[in-house]
Amino acid sequence: MLPLPRRSHRRTHSPRTSTSGRRLGVAALAVALATTVSAAVATPATASSKPDPDLGPNTVVFDPSMSVDDIQKTVDAIHAKQVDAEMGDGRYAILFKPGTYGTAEHPLRFQVGYYTEVAGLGLNPGDVKINGAVEVYNRCLPPAPDQESNCIALVNFWRSLSNLSINFVGGSDGCRNSANFWAVSQAAPMRRVELTGANLSLMDYCTAGPQYASGGFIADSKLPFVVSGSQQQFLTRNSSVDGWSNFVWNQVFSGVEGAPAGGPFTDDNKYTTLAATPVSREKPFLYVDGKGKWNVFVPDAVKDSAGTSWKSGTTAGSSIPLNRFYVAKPGDSVKKINQALYAGKHLLLTPGIYHNSSPLTVVHPNQVVLGLGLATIVPENGSVGLRTLDVKGVKIAGLMFDAGATNSPSLLTVGTRLSKLDALGRKPHLSDPANPTTLSDVFFRVGGAHQGRATQSLVVNANNVIIDHTWAWRADHGTDGVGWTVNTAETGVLVNGNDVLATGLFSEHYQKYNVVWNGERGRTIFFQNELPYDAPNQAAWQHGSTLGYAGYKVGDKVTTHEAWGLGSYIYTNVDPTLHATNAFEVPERSGVKLHNMIIVSLNNAGTIDHVVNGVGGPAVAAPGGSTTAYLAEYPVAP
Template sequence: MRRINVDGKFSLMDYCSAGPQFASGGYIADSRFIGTDAVVNGSQQQYMIRNSEIPGWSNGVWNQVFSGVKGAPATSFAATGPDGKPANPYTTLPTTPVSREKPYLYLDAAGEYQVFVPGVKTNSSGVSWGNGPESGGKTLPLSGFFIAHPGDKLTDINTALSAGRGVLFTPGVYDMDQTLLVNKPGTVLLSLGLANLTAQGGAVPLKVGDVSGVSIAGLTIDAGSINSPVLLQIGNPGGAGGSASDPVALHDVFFRIGGPGVGKATTSLIVNSNNTVLDHIWAWWADHGQDVGWTVNTADHGVIVNGDDVTATGLFVEHYQKEQLIWNGERGQVVLFQNEIPYDAPTQADWQHNGILGYAAYKVNDAATTHQGWGLGSYIFINSGADIHATHAFEGPVRSGVKLNSLLTLQLNYGLGVTDHVVNLTGPATIPPAGQKDGSTVISLKQFP
């Protein structure tokens, strides 16, 4: 949910159709909830809410993160409540370190369509529109956009991009047998209805050069049946792109490796540019769908960050076959990370490397001197029938500038699948208590190191 004003009771789970239902997690930004009733989180396992206003929050399951949210509860992660039971798993940042709201299409007073591109903010809280129209952004006329439809020639879209025009993707599936190249600063790629870019013939669907101010919003990018080296690349390898005052920003950009059919890609997202803002990313290696299997839809990594000063708010990365997230850049910041390791490794031998069982879900480069993360969760669930262990869920150098706050490991099915440590060799294994045969086992660590 973005830019929503809610007046009245609000629940994040369905309890109208058949009683309280399961819910798996989500994201809210730049929204206001009015009234005296708390937002009912209910069964949401993990949730991210950023730069919003709430009258309260009802409960938590495993990992609830609030960043720049007025009315948010205080941090209580890994704490014990007054009744002696674990308190709600809340992690609260009073302000969001770096943010940029998603561009949006609107009608002006004259009835003409425009696209508004918000500016970057640091250490902010609350909604952007609370005191009238947002300041600090820019308005672009729709005449400056190529209106794309499925079936359009990609050469025509690239011609528009090279001329400095933005692209408004109308709903549908776009077959990508060549790369869309964004090399003009300030270019906006805005999708209506989560338009889908599907790689064909091993192509890379989208690349952004070493330019500032690019916004990519509301796209789903699918791998095709022939392996693509990457699905989206921000900045050139070894380049010096990126601007703190006008960063590249990704909003609601989703990746799928399989699901609709066979999909293969080495990495879903590579970020080379400095100061990039990743605002709600979901990268998914399919654990269900059509033609899904360990050797069928293959993918090593979900996200690799090489740029410095990159900030991620809401990073969901699931099921990849090696490290899910690799962070090589300096001064990285991650506010909420959610992960599930691959479900279907056939044997331990198929999922290990260099004497380490499995792969880290979240790996900070050993050379990094500064990195911070808040609300970081990794879950293990094995359905292949094999007894699979992961040495650890998180991996990083032990130094004062590297701080991982509110870490969580979770075992979702007993008997198969154990995370032996939370981070490096710190923290106990996700092994159920004696006599407990179902449910889930949660291990939390307030801070590392």
Template sequence: MSYFASAHRHTLRFNLASLGLPKASSLLASLTLASWALAGCQATEAQNKPIQTPDFGEHVIIMDPTMPAAEVQNKLDAIFKLQESNQFGPERYAVLFKPGVYHNKVRLGFYTQLLGLGQFPDDVMLQGGIQVEASWHDGDATQNFWRSVENLSVTPDNGTMQWAVSQASPLRRIHVRGNMLLDDNGGWSSGGFIADSLVDQQINSGTQQQWLTRNASIGSWTNENWNMVFVGVKNAPESKNWPTPPYTVVEQTPLVSEKPFLTIDGSGQYSVFVPALRKNTQGVSWQETHVPGAKLPLDKFYIAKAATDSAATLNAALDAGKHLLLTPGIYKLDAPVQVKNPDTVVLGLGIATLLPTAGNVALTVADVDGVKISGVLFDAGEKNSEVLLQVGDKKSATSHAQNPIALHDVFFRVGGAAVGNATHSVIINSNHVIGDNLWVWRGDHGNGIGWATNKTKHGIIVNGDNVTMYGLFVEHFHDYQTLWNGEYGEVYFYQSEAPYDVPDQQSWMNGSTNGYASYKVADHVQHHKAIGMGVYCFFDTNTSVKLHSAIEAPSGPDIHFDHITSVSLGGTGEITHVLNEQGERAYDKNYVSRMISQ
């Protein structure tokens, strides 16, 4: 092994078949073997230095390739049995796989995260596959939320990884050695998001209503419905005849930093890797020998636990200069968690959840450079909060262009688990913020649901300039769901549903206008761009309700909208126009209406 450790990683080539592993590109193979080799050398050097595993708590399960496959499988199956249909339960789990090969198949339920601990996805090889289906909901995957897989490779036992999900179910830094299927035997699904990933063969979107693929490399793509968006994707399908098929392709991703992730080295030392900012990119970030970024030792983090931590203890750790690692659980907060220091990382495991209990903000971010908030669900409490997440105290002229604030896999929920109230879910005041997969949801089913029960106004307000969103999902709020006041905003993929539960038209009027547009760009804004947008209605409590326009925006030479779709789901209600006064109506005789551009 010492020879491989000392060799340059780009020069390594070997036959994977000789190891009993599936074929992959020679570069990926090199990275994998070199990582294992280096890990072996590091382990040898550190064999006399015992490393104590951090105390992540009982809801973080660590798998080791030396464990018997049956033991690993039993643990995975036990979690799935608890979580398969546990849509609004309090349990949260993160399953961490140390580098190596696992002969297991994972069925993944609610509030469960699978995370490979290698430096590269192929350091953890899951030979058997990952499956998400919707048998618990009669094949309808439109409620398969709140789960994730990151930083590992998957070899499906039948050649196809099934990932029938909807919102808040991201895939990141994965290598699928085969095909992917995104539905469950023709049942509807309403996702989804995949980023920084390699799929060797075909992705079949099936009945998926919409999907965002960002910075990926795929073999091919088949099927479509309303809004399929590809940003910085190698081998994306052609889009020149939109909407036949409805593929929107942006060749390069203008500006993004990938999500931080937990990792381990050969000596057993844990750290969090924070990928660097990248500009004008296509394909995955991890096929280089040295991926740019910062490696933060775990001793720089405060490892939080929901059972024992409070706003006071979390703020004390932040004030001491620590980052936060939020282990799985529901953190009940009677005051805001305040992130004040630049470059602070707040990383949640297992869909860690922040729940304000006193009508307070759950988390605030000061107007400073480089903060990363990742893998967190904000859940509104019964007592109304004015806002759940606030980024920047107020609108300012401060630039973060060289080191943006980033929000990765950040989700918001008002009602569903219990009665919840929040006037706004997220307000972004800072400039140069990157949002990467946000689902902002006023609950439409579950507990505490009703027009006058889970009360809201806006889902998201953007006051900052140069804010960029990749994958913005905002649904069911009472007023404008998205209100954009800042200049030079850019959105790549937007999905929204009007509130289902409008009791009658008179209860939902914007002055003399029927309803509130889902996406509102303020009248004073002069520069804005949005690409690949879908706005839907389903007024199931009163089918005579109408929404005048899906999107409202000023006109001007630097206001651009491309590939916009409005849908009346099953013809249940009407969206009269797509953008301002333009576009045909979507209603029971014409479910789908489209506009190419403005």
């Protein structure tokens, strides 16, 4: 088919599928959203609870004493505002206090739109129970002239679901009664969710076609049978599943009980399965305790783990009272926020967009920076959005960075690389393998919603860091600021630190290497990449005699590196004749190992000549669909 706007042009493969306020009342809030599209506000406190904190005008807090009809009207109104707001400026957090919502006769079933976080406020997922469903369906976009329909999940980005249990209760639609649908693509994580009563489907097979999806990430969840369907790639980490239906290109499981058996990538098997995750730390989250006090729970880091962190009881970790956080709102000055960080406060960014003319700076060990409702930082005047000094155990989670019009050297920088070494060549007291700095659900965008430029999106200079789900995206579509000389960006992720682990690394469309890894003993579990669409010609996209740039580059001096489940795709729609010499480039050393790699040429536009270092491939542009090539191991066994 002809290339379509947004990302629907990239998917032609037909996979196998299986279908086995502060003080306004909730009802008034629904009317306000539906009629004036005003911001949502937190619900009033009940007689049995303490007053809720002010979490900004776009945070909605429900408690189980509220009427299901009022809750339904509110969440439906937020969805109606956000369902098509792909490049909009709305940001929302929908939070449920501990208790039960909906019944078998009167279920609570709703959809989650763009820039919307849905989360329970219990200490464990079972503390918040929804009888109904929380879902994402396809968006049905205008079809191309040769299409009858264009219903897809390819651009269902930027939303999340976490820390609650769902007992699926259907309605009157027979097809919709077959599963809880979570048809998403990048930057749409599901964490700490327990689902019973129906399958979980990661595609929406109830709308018209083509029904493509391109996700995604699940962690710390207990799930029934999962219909993967048209999902091209997916990482599931530290969870349990009752079964998994199929694969398309790259399905990775790390520490997942019930995961399908992995093996070398072939046409008949595209599963990568690791029995345990080497190091992990779950994302910090808000909760309300039995006395009505608000806290942030910070899970401990664990080694060699499998299954959910809460399968034997409460997740291991510690609580921080919310009064030890500076609760920021859009419009707060960087100076004011930094004064709080310097004074030792943690930081909670409530939903909205923060235009910052200088970096937010984390200065103390173990500080937490937590965003609600995909709180978004836009660095202005060429500044960095957020940076950390050389301190250990920092947690940064739930944030989006959107490049400003003036080029930034980076959007998030972790560590400085400037600290003096001790006599043994070490950075004393600056990192700790037992207490790693952790980045959870941290997303980057360059262009799309407005003009943006950034040399790099994420720079990791610190040692002992976990990157647990990130998507660095140089926009290939949007309402503004898209073009080879417009939203300029060289590299999505640059890792200079040692002992860094990435679980769920997505980086796309950058103009040079999408990932550069210079640190020693780095590990990546799941990598997804698309090379840039919009290079105008081969001369603009090559270095020396090498055509294009690899999606994943390990530095020439690195002696030890390992990665599992790697995918790189090409779709050069401006010049379909372009080539990339390699999808992956690594030094030729026995300590550098790659497992299960796939390359794809999409929709007859662009060719990847080799998988890695001149070995494997090609994936050649061809009419009528997409072509693939696989490599199970590198170095290749003699």
